Amino acid sequence: MTADSSTRSTSPAADAGLRVAAPARARRRTILPGFGLTLAFTLAYLSLIVLIPLSATFVKASTLGWAQFWRVVTEPRSLASYRLSFGASFLGAAVNAVFGLVVAWVLVRYRFPGRRLLDALVDLPFALPTAVAGITLTTLCAPGGWVGRQLAPLGIKAAFSPLGVVIALTFIGLPFVVRTIQPVLQNLDAEIEEAAASLGASRWQTWRRVILPELWPALLTGIALAFARAVGEYGSVVFISGNMPMKTEITPLLIITKLDQYDYAGATAIGVFMLVVSFVLLLVINVLQWWSGRRAA
Amino acid sequence: MTRRLVLGALVVVMVAVAGGVLNARSDVALKEQTLLNVSYDPTRELYQEYNAAFAKHWKGKTGEDVKIEQSHSGSSKQARAVIDGLEADVVTLALAYDIDAIAGKSGLLPKDWQSQLPRRSAPYTSTIVFLVRKGNPNTIKDWDDLIRPGIAVITPNPKTSGGARWNYLAAWGYALKKRGGDEAKARQFMTALYKNVPVLDSGARGATTTFVERGIGDVLINWENEVLLAVREFGADRFELVVPSVSILAEPPVAVVDAVAEQHGTLELARAYVDYLYSEEGQEIAAKHYYRPTLASVAAAHAARFPAVELFTIDAVFGGWQKAQTTHFDDGGLFDQIYQPGR
Numbered sequence: 001m002t003a004d005s006s007t008r009s010t011s012p013a014a015d016a017g018l019r020v021a022a023p024a025r026a027r028r029r030t031i032l033p034g035f036g037l038t039l040a041f042t043l044a045y046l047s048l049i050v051l052i053p054l055s056a057t058f059v060k061a062s063t064l065g066w067a068q069f070w071r072v073v074t075e076p077r078s079l080a081s082y083r084l085s086f087g088a089s090f091l092g093a094a095v096n097a098v099f100g101l102v103v104a105w106v107l108v109r110y111r112f113p114g115r116r117l118l119d120a121l122v123d124l125p126f127a128l129p130t131a132v133a134g135i136t137l138t139t140l141c142a143p144g145g146w147v148g149r150q151l152a153p154l155g156i157k158a159a160f161s162p163l164g165v166v167i168a169l170t171f172i173g174l175p176f177v178v179r180t181i182q183p184v185l186q187n188l189d190a191e192i193e194e195a196a197a198s199l200g201a202s203r204w205q206t207w208r209r210v211i212l213p214e215l216w217p218a219l220l221t222g223i224a225l226a227f228a229r230a231v232g233e234y235g236s237v238v239f240i241s242g243n244m245p246m247k248t249e250i251t252p253l254l255i256i257t258k259l260d261q262y263d264y265a266g267a268t269a270i271g272v273f274m275l276v277v278s279f280v281l282l283l284v285i286n287v288l289q290w291w292s293g294r295r296a297a
Numbered sequence: 298m299t300r301r302l303v304l305g306a307l308v309v310v311m312v313a314v315a316g317g318v319l320n321a322r323s324d325v326a327l328k329e330q331t332l333l334n335v336s337y338d339p340t341r342e343l344y345q346e347y348n349a350a351f352a353k354h355w356k357g358k359t360g361e362d363v364k365i366e367q368s369h370s371g372s373s374k375q376a377r378a379v380i381d382g383l384e385a386d387v388v389t390l391a392l393a394y395d396i397d398a399i400a401g402k403s404g405l406l407p408k409d410w411q412s413q414l415p416r417r418s419a420p421y422t423s424t425i426v427f428l429v430r431k432g433n434p435n436t437i438k439d440w441d442d443l444i445r446p447g448i449a450v451i452t453p454n455p456k457t458s459g460g461a462r463w464n465y466l467a468a469w470g471y472a473l474k475k476r477g478g479d480e481a482k483a484r485q486f487m488t489a490l491y492k493n494v495p496v497l498d499s500g501a502r503g504a505t506t507t508f509v510e511r512g513i514g515d516v517l518i519n520w521e522n523e524v525l526l527a528v529r530e531f532g533a534d535r536f537e538l539v540v541p542s543v544s545i546l547a548e549p550p551v552a553v554v555d556a557v558a559e560q561h562g563t564l565e566l567a568r569a570y571v572d573y574l575y576s577e578e579g580q581e582i583a584a585k586h587y588y589r590p591t592l593a594s595v596a597a598a599h600a601a602r603f604p605a606v607e608l609f610t611i612d613a614v615f616g617g618w619q620k621a622q623t624t625h626f627d628d629g630g631l632f633d634q635i636y637q638p639g640r
Binding site for chain 1: 511633
């Protein structure tokens, strides 16, 4: 504590005077000491947790050689599984973007009995073991289940179809969207809406021109998180999808089947391909976010 | 200052607790011998009872206490875990191919492991049968009835389930025999069969759940022990067992993982553990859990429980597991061609 107050007393000018080599722009004081030290920790930590396991998969996949790697990742069966995995994940994230936004709005803007209970419910898909979620959803959506029974006369097959995969991925993605939007909405004063209204904006204009631009970055983050989580999801989907090759086989299942044949290299090849695609997609979302943030400013 | 002290103390306590938890296993190991049996899914109840019986037998024989831990999951998942370093003293898996993989990839046991115990290391056997709904509304009697249009067949995915591979091979063996050894016709049969499969569960238990709990499908193909268990658990008033005219002799093998047991100093114990499976008591327990005993006297006593069926072996029809695996189940094999014709 004492050390803190003593440095605080030194003026920025004196600080700059001490460091002759420092550029003319005054150095910003930060709470954590030393850029070098914290960056070192950042790199060490990221390497340990993320980069080392990831590079291990790349090393394993590289044992295949390029031609064979390409053959494995572009097999018709692999292609069909990417279509399902990425497509269903995207649909799930899109559904959550719309309804997650509504849920977050209601939870933040309105006061009603049971609000806290509802708020806690949002986290359940996080906490529930994925296998439990999968079995529960399958029981509900199977032809004899509560939901499946209603849908069957309409000719809609909920379980054991691509729709089932979308349902499971929507379920697990919900908290990501709600939880990223909530804090931003909380900081968004209702007065801004009043100001917009008093300046003659219609409800739609206020929503479109005032609120959405503020929420957009958080919404994109939420979508990205929900999407990324869904692409890698295995536990809940295998129960509801039916696992039919070429039809309802998700990419993580394809990886497991390769492992069950002791084909480690083939499994990691598909894993690496998924990683690269996911990384590119997430990067695109980040760029989009940066771009929209700049436009708003 | 006090807060920092409290925090520091908390960290010390947490580290100590974590260390204690991690060390607990080795403390136990000092007091009594521990054996880890790594097995597949449907044997859970069988080994729970067998472990207790063996511990009693071992105590009586040597006066030593023994603690047996068991681990269950899909057969090839378990094999992979052992290859990757799970320290199993004994493996009891669904197919010889998985133990072959352990021997081939890790060298923890000799490649000729299967000849080290009687009866090709299979103390108990099983076969593949059908489960249908009460009254057999579709009059399903044999394999040929499964390819009739409109019959929904439930069987798990041979890519992820050991039991499903036995199902597939049983059907193939029947078709080959019935069609005079014509392989093209057998392939037609298999294509028609899998066309009738609406869901490929990832494991044998999952397939039972789909059929029994979710009410999907007209017939379930599964292990005899799994089907008999389902009839007992869910009631003979809801389900019926159907035995096909021909099926496969399924031999779930057992083996001591020599290198691991030697390192643990449990080699003698592990050998006694698998040997005792062949004893009268071990065979009785196997029969109780619906596995076919191999000891003649026990088999005779339980003959009523296991219907007579003509059985063929995997060696006779497929030339062993290695060959069956490459021809039928590896990527691009005959099973894949059912779903991706013309490759």
